[in-house]
Amino acid sequence: MMRKVQARSLATRDRLLAAGRGLVADAGMTALRTDEVVLRAGTAKGTFFAHFPDRDHFLAALLAESLRVEFAGLVAPADRPSLLGLLDLVFLRFAADPETVALLARFSGPAGAGLGLDRMICSVTDRLAEGLAALQAGGLVANRAAPDVLAEGLMALVFHAAALAQCPMPGDQAAVRARAEGLLHQMAAALVWPQVGG
Amino acid sequence: MMRKVQARSLATRDRLLAAGRGLVADAGMTALRTDEVVLRAGTAKGTFFAHFPDRDHFLAALLAESLRVEFAGLVAPADRPSLLGLLDLVFLRFAADPETVALLARFSGPAGAGLGLDRMICSVTDRLAEGLAALQAGGLVANRAAPDVLAEGLMALVFHAAALAQCPMPGDQAAVRARAEGLLHQMAAALVWPQVGG
DNA sequence: TCCTTTATTTGACTATGGTCAATATTGGTA
DNA sequence: TACCAATATTGACCATAGTCAAATAAAGGA
Numbered sequence: 001m002m003r004k005v006q007a008r009s010l011a012t013r014d015r016l017l018a019a020g021r022g023l024v025a026d027a028g029m030t031a032l033r034t035d036e037v038v039l040r041a042g043t044a045k046g047t048f049f050a051h052f053p054d055r056d057h058f059l060a061a062l063l064a065e066s067l068r069v070e071f072a073g074l075v076a077p078a079d080r081p082s083l084l085g086l087l088d089l090v091f092l093r094f095a096a097d098p099e100t101v102a103l104l105a106r107f108s109g110p111a112g113a114g115l116g117l118d119r120m121i122c123s124v125t126d127r128l129a130e131g132l133a134a135l136q137a138g139g140l141v142a143n144r145a146a147p148d149v150l151a152e153g154l155m156a157l158v159f160h161a162a163a164l165a166q167c168p169m170p171g172d173q174a175a176v177r178a179r180a181e182g183l184l185h186q187m188a189a190a191l192v193w194p195q196v197g198g
Numbered sequence: 199m200m201r202k203v204q205a206r207s208l209a210t211r212d213r214l215l216a217a218g219r220g221l222v223a224d225a226g227m228t229a230l231r232t233d234e235v236v237l238r239a240g241t242a243k244g245t246f247f248a249h250f251p252d253r254d255h256f257l258a259a260l261l262a263e264s265l266r267v268e269f270a271g272l273v274a275p276a277d278r279p280s281l282l283g284l285l286d287l288v289f290l291r292f293a294a295d296p297e298t299v300a301l302l303a304r305f306s307g308p309a310g311a312g313l314g315l316d317r318m319i320c321s322v323t324d325r326l327a328e329g330l331a332a333l334q335a336g337g338l339v340a341n342r343a344a345p346d347v348l349a350e351g352l353m354a355l356v357f358h359a360a361a362l363a364q365c366p367m368p369g370d371q372a373a374v375r376a377r378a379e380g381l382l383h384q385m386a387a388a389l390v391w392p393q394v395g396g
Numbered sequence: 397t398c399c400t401t402t403a404t405t406t407g408a409c410t411a412t413g414g415t416c417a418a419t420a421t422t423g424g425t426a
Numbered sequence: 427t428a429c430c431a432a433t434a435t436t437g438a439c440c441a442t443a444g445t446c447a448a449a450t451a452a453a454g455g456a
Contacts, residue, residue, distance in 0.1 A: 002402090003401090003402060003403070003452090003453065003454085004403095004453090005403080006403065006404070006451090006452065006453085008403095008404075008405095008451085008452085009403075009404065009405095012404085012405085033441090033442070033443090034442075034443065034444085035441095035442070035443095043405075043406085044405060044406045044407055045406085045407065045408095045443095045444085045445095046405065046406055046407065046444090046445080046446080047404080047405055047406075048444095049443090049444060049445075050404070050405070050406095053444095054443075054444075055442095055443065055444090098304075098309075101303065101304075102300065102303060102304060105299065105300060105303035105304075105361055106296075106299075106300060106361075106364075108361065109361050109362040109363075109364055109365070110362065110364070110365040110374060111296075111364050111365060142388070144387065144388040144391070144393065145384050145385070145387065145388035146384075149381065149384045149385060149388065150385075150388060152358075152381060152385065153355060153385035153388060153389065155358070156354050156355050156357070156358030156359075156385065157351060157354050157355075159354070159357075159358060159361075160350075160353070160354030160357060160358070161354075163303055163304075163306065163307050163357075164307040164308065165307075166304075166307055166308070166309050167307070167308040167309060176308060183347065183350060186343050186344075186347045187343065187347060187348075187350065187351035187354065187389075189342065189343065190340070190342040190343035190347065190348060190351060190389055190390075191351065191385075191388055191389050192388075193342070195342065200432090201422090201423070201424085201431090201432055201433070202423090203433085204421085204422065204423085204433065204434070206421085206422085206433095206434075206435095207433075207434060207435095210434080210435085231411090231412070231413090232412075232413065232414085233411095233412070233413090241435075241436085242435060242436040242437055243413095243414085243415095243436085243437065243438095244414090244415080244416080244435065244436055244437065245434080245435055245436070246414095247413090247414060247415075248434070248435070248436095251414095252413075252414075253412095253413065253414090
């Protein structure tokens, strides 16, 4: 029992993902329709749902793919500016799209186990924790908690800032984002820096 | 131009909300169907969407209603245990339901302006900020940032912990929640307490 | 090769959120 | 009261995510 997965199944999955990638590139995640995905991939509707439990899991897989590539070159920050820079980078990417924020809220935790998205987040968090550990040793980051706890906290702040930046009104989105980013910096500083201004 | 809202409109809205309240009490938010709401309320489908832009806004209104009642008696925490107690209370309520987490992620920011949910969150945040200001004066909370920034940060941590507690697997949900709560305490301590153990 | 079992695919079908042009009701005005 | 314009309601209709029993293709054993 429990024979191995057939090669054609993986191929089908790849075709579905490739189709999704194209559609997202064309018109964004929100506009993605499962019917169009299966049309492009040349499969039946049912096949899509045999491979992905629902549309959101499919989008999460695409997002994980994309983030893995974009964050592949991330290195552990070695000083405060690069720590903040890393947070900004991740924040900006997460705030790119309301759909992205919703997917992260749903799948970044244990709910996303085995989706790729969770591992992607973990890898960023780990990189962050690495940097924090080194900075703690140098006295540039406070010792109020273990590096991995601080890293998790920073990610929470980034998520929150990204959610704040999701103003659906078109009116100066840049201003909303800037405010969220400013708040993120203040909260992050309070979390990890030894003392104000220090 | 711009005549006032008619009384029957408010009555209809109230009937819709009452119907929704009953359905949520019976089977939870996830199981709520707009068709059942309008059936109970005795209105047409279109009326529902004339009053609420979509199902999620309706659920958000119900959630706001519910939270306003539950958090009505909240007072600004006067010491550390009651600060943590407040965080726990809010965390537990937010983690009650995956739907709740999703709604909060979507509507707690500027996206939820004028929904009731945003004001509800603000009122909790304000209460928290009040307490933090007093505790800062007493030296029990660090001065690394303004009280309202710290309050916002704490809420971010609570949201994140609630998201972490959303494991869809039925296997010991209590354990997952306990872990999330522990992490919340550590992160919160690092954010607002002057020094470790202090 | 043929047979059995398991993995994979299929597409018609269902469930449900959301739309909109038509209709009904109300409040104000002469 | 008669009329108009703004407001509110209606329900048939549409779009699309998701289901499932049946069909097909591959794997393994005799």
